[in-house]
Amino acid sequence: xxxxxxxxxxxxxxxxxxxxxxxxxxxxxxxxxxxxxxxxxxxxxxxxxxxxxxxxxxxxxxxxxxxxxxxxxxxxxxxxxxxxxxxxxxxxxxxxxxxxxxxxxxxxxxxxxxxxxxxxxxxxxxxxxxxxxxxxxxxxxxxxxxxxxxxxxxxxxxxxxxxxxxxxxxxxxxxxxxxxxxxxxxxxxxxxxxxxxxxxxxxxxxxxxxxxxxxxxxxxxxxxxxxxxxxxxxxxxxxxxxxxxxxxxxxxxxxxxxxxxxxxxxxxxxxxxxxxxxxxxxxxxx
Amino acid sequence: xxxxxxxxxxxxxxxxxxxxxxxxxxxxxxxxxxxxxxxxxxxxxxxxxxxxxxxxxxxxxxxxxxxxxxxxxxxxxxxxxxxxxxxxxxxxxxxxxxxxxxxxxxxxxxxxxxxxxxxxxxxxxxxxxxxxxxxxxxxxxxxxxxxxxxxxxxxxxxxxxxxxxxxxxxxxxxxxxxxxxxxxxxxxxxxxxxxxxxxxxxxxxxxxxxxxxxxxxxxxxxxxxxxxxxxxxxxxxxxxxxxxxxxxxxxxxxxxxxxxxxxxxxxxxxxxxxxxxxxxxxxxxx
Numbered sequence: 218x219x220x221x222x223x224x225x226x227x228x229x230x231x232x233x234x235x236x237x238x239x240x241x242x243x244x245x246x247x248x249x250x251x252x253x254x255x256x257x258x259x260x261x262x263x264x265x266x267x268x269x270x271x272x273x274x275x276x277x278x279x280x281x282x283x284x285x286x287x288x289x290x291x292x293x294x295x296x297x298x299x300x301x302x303x304x305x306x307x308x309x310x311x312x313x314x315x316x317x318x319x320x321x322x323x324x325x326x327x328x329x330x331x332x333x334x335x336x337x338x339x340x341x342x343x344x345x346x347x348x349x350x351x352x353x354x355x356x357x358x359x360x361x362x363x364x365x366x367x368x369x370x371x372x373x374x375x376x377x378x379x380x381x382x383x384x385x386x387x388x389x390x391x392x393x394x395x396x397x398x399x400x401x402x403x404x405x406x407x408x409x410x411x412x413x414x415x416x417x418x419x420x421x422x423x424x425x426x427x428x429x430x431x432x433x434x435x436x437x438x439x440x441x442x443x444x445x446x447x448x449x450x451x452x453x454x455x456x457x458x459x460x461x462x463x464x465x466x467x468x469x470x471x472x473x474x475x476x477x478x479x480x481x482x483x484x485x486x487x488x489x490x491x492x493x494x495x496x497x498x499x500x501x502x503x
Numbered sequence: 504x505x506x507x508x509x510x511x512x513x514x515x516x517x518x519x520x521x522x523x524x525x526x527x528x529x530x531x532x533x534x535x536x537x538x539x540x541x542x543x544x545x546x547x548x549x550x551x552x553x554x555x556x557x558x559x560x561x562x563x564x565x566x567x568x569x570x571x572x573x574x575x576x577x578x579x580x581x582x583x584x585x586x587x588x589x590x591x592x593x594x595x596x597x598x599x600x601x602x603x604x605x606x607x608x609x610x611x612x613x614x615x616x617x618x619x620x621x622x623x624x625x626x627x628x629x630x631x632x633x634x635x636x637x638x639x640x641x642x643x644x645x646x647x648x649x650x651x652x653x654x655x656x657x658x659x660x661x662x663x664x665x666x667x668x669x670x671x672x673x674x675x676x677x678x679x680x681x682x683x684x685x686x687x688x689x690x691x692x693x694x695x696x697x698x699x700x701x702x703x704x705x706x707x708x709x710x711x712x713x714x715x716x717x718x719x720x721x722x723x724x725x726x727x728x729x730x731x732x733x734x735x736x737x738x739x740x741x742x743x744x745x746x747x748x749x750x751x752x753x754x755x756x757x758x759x760x761x762x763x764x765x766x767x768x769x770x771x772x773x774x775x776x777x778x779x780x781x782x783x784x785x786x787x788x789x
Contacts, residue, residue, distance in 0.1 A: 222519055222533060223519070225515060225536055225540070226512055226516040226519060229512040229515050230512040243508075250511055251544050252544075254511070254515075255540070258544060262533070
């Protein structure tokens, strides 16, 4: 997906928020903002939005000297999600259609905002899950299940820390020996890395690799050769979250995207209502 | 008031909205955005936000060749407000404290968003007025009234088209022979110019001058010498709207600001809750 003009005010807001998250120094906030204003004034709109996200967060790491400004937030997200895990697993198991519930829960992990201070209670999170399980859902869950049954190799592209614990609920309903879970190669925003996969207990369940990249999405040309080989040889790819959708929506590959359409640009591009939970096939996911 | 970092994402959003309001050409929208990203990357934060607004709208006029992109919207705002005028005048006259009601109505004119398509009905607008009359109000209305009684020369700085009709309700409770109404010198956004003052029937009631400037506020160094002379010699100045507050809040002059605190930066600077209706004295309004 290309970058739309409406993405740009959002980049600027995100740059300011990221600067404030990573540093208390107003001079850093100002410099982040000025740098990102200049970068976006010259950006190629044919690039997908996570390409700019990558540049913003490289600049943030350079300016602050902090290689993982979101480390504490990610730990907090994982901790809270792990506290919920037994309840989530029980919810899926007890439901009429455990697989569909597990798919919804995996998307739900992308919805819950644990907040920067991590002050949300377990009950708040469970209430959000409750609500999410009855939200509008767009997609062919039966086609997805059939494709899973036929695939010998399945590549699961994770999205965020915390969310990756919710992914585990779905992964437990998938054929574990055929799954490879891929995470980001380098910390960027609150995206899941190998450490988060381990904390979520996923390294014990499935093979875990990283993509070698620091983009908050999957920019194939930026990923390691090893990852690309796995990507192109997979029979089926499950791509979680908006960042993976933005970077892979035009790639001809057997991808199923699972995400919450949180912004009008994405919902427009995917052809679904804003805030919908979406399971959408990529260009070649037949 | 200086420009805060939080103003900047808002400038970018406004530049895109303004480009789309003034032109159907996506190339113009993109150019507006790129130009404003570059301008803001280099801006002086010690300037008040309307200085950037002035630059944005100069660029918009240059790019589109349209000297008044908001002309149709302004006409629509005036027309709707004029339809409401008899009801507004009656509401003030019938209230327990007509002057205070008129002050609130003048602020209310700054609240109602007639929408870009002007599709709001008269009833919608009256409902909004009804709500606005009971909203939280911050300010010393008795001090304002006392200051008005003592002042021989009163300069009233108008804000927007449409809103200027609401100003008329208040102006009718002021000593007309001591009032000079000032409007912008050149069309910028939907700010009121001499034409709007005439349409609102104000040229028949009070002296009307323009400030000679195309800023969406009152940048004194940018205004005509004639306006500045009137500004500095006035016994009392009534400044309507956020743009006038942003540009004049640090000026030592006997100003009473009347506005709705529509954004967190302004409400923080004024020390009032977000969305409050505010009557606030300037640095020297004693």
